[in-house]
Amino acid sequence: MPRTRLDTDRVIATAAALADTEGFDALTVSAVARELGVQPASLYEHVRGRDALLDGVQRLALGELGSRIADAVAGRSARTALQGLADAHRHYAAERPGAWAAMQRTASPQTAQSPEAARVATLLLAVIRGYPVPSDAVVHAARLVGATVNGFLALTRSDAFSHREDDQEASWTTALDALDRALSTWPPEGTP
Incomplete structure (x- = not known):
């Protein structure tokens, strides 16, 4: 039987695909090894354990989302x-x-400082800078956008909206309209 050729990118991509089909919590080095048809020890040359595997999936997800x-x-x-940014998150989730669930875990310092994380943050800040948000409030505005989008997606994922007949698309549009109004009318710099 020919040996399976492994590299770190293949291991991480397999892990991300497995997380998509089996759930993020099912992601282990052993599960990825089974998926690749190798012994778990074969993966340790590419990932140093479960935390490194999860970090890899998180960085892959950030790269794809970016x-x-x-x-x-x-x-x-x-x-x-703003619509494009939010819809990109929603469709990816x-x-x-x-992979989306991987981005919900606390990022390691290496992942937080990665080029993938920096790209997502830079794009978010670029969207915020398209509004009259003062420079001393850009981080706060970015947190508002991130919390609103991520919160809506987390509630959607947990079926929190399923008990109502109201149209979720209308709620999504309403949330984005509210963010647009908040960003468009942000108080001037130095306003308490």
């Missing part, structure tokens, strides 16, 4: 850029549920 956001906001500003 590419989607970049495409969605290119050439846009204000409301249309729906299409890659395990």
Whole structure:
């Protein structure tokens, strides 16, 4: 039987795909090894354990999300850029549920300082800068956008909206409209 050729990218991609199908909590070195048809010890050359595996999936997810956001906001500003940013998150969460879940875990210092994380943060800040938000409030505005989008997606994922017949699309649009109004009317710098 030929040996399976492994590299770190393949191990992480397999882990992310497994997280999407089996759930993020099911992600272990042993489960990835089974998926690849190798012994767990074969993976330790590529990942040093479960935490490194989870970090790898988180960075892969950030990289994929960053590419989607970049495409969605290119050439846009204000409301249309905000819509693109939020929709990129929403579609990614729906299409890659395990990879999305990886981004919900606390990032290691290495992941937080990674180029993938920096790209997502830079794109978010670029969208915020398309509004008249003062420089001393950009981080607060970015946190508001992140919390609103992530909160909506977390509630959607947990079926918190399923007990109501109201249209979730209308709620999504309403949330983005509210964010757009908040960002468009942010108080001037130095306002308490």
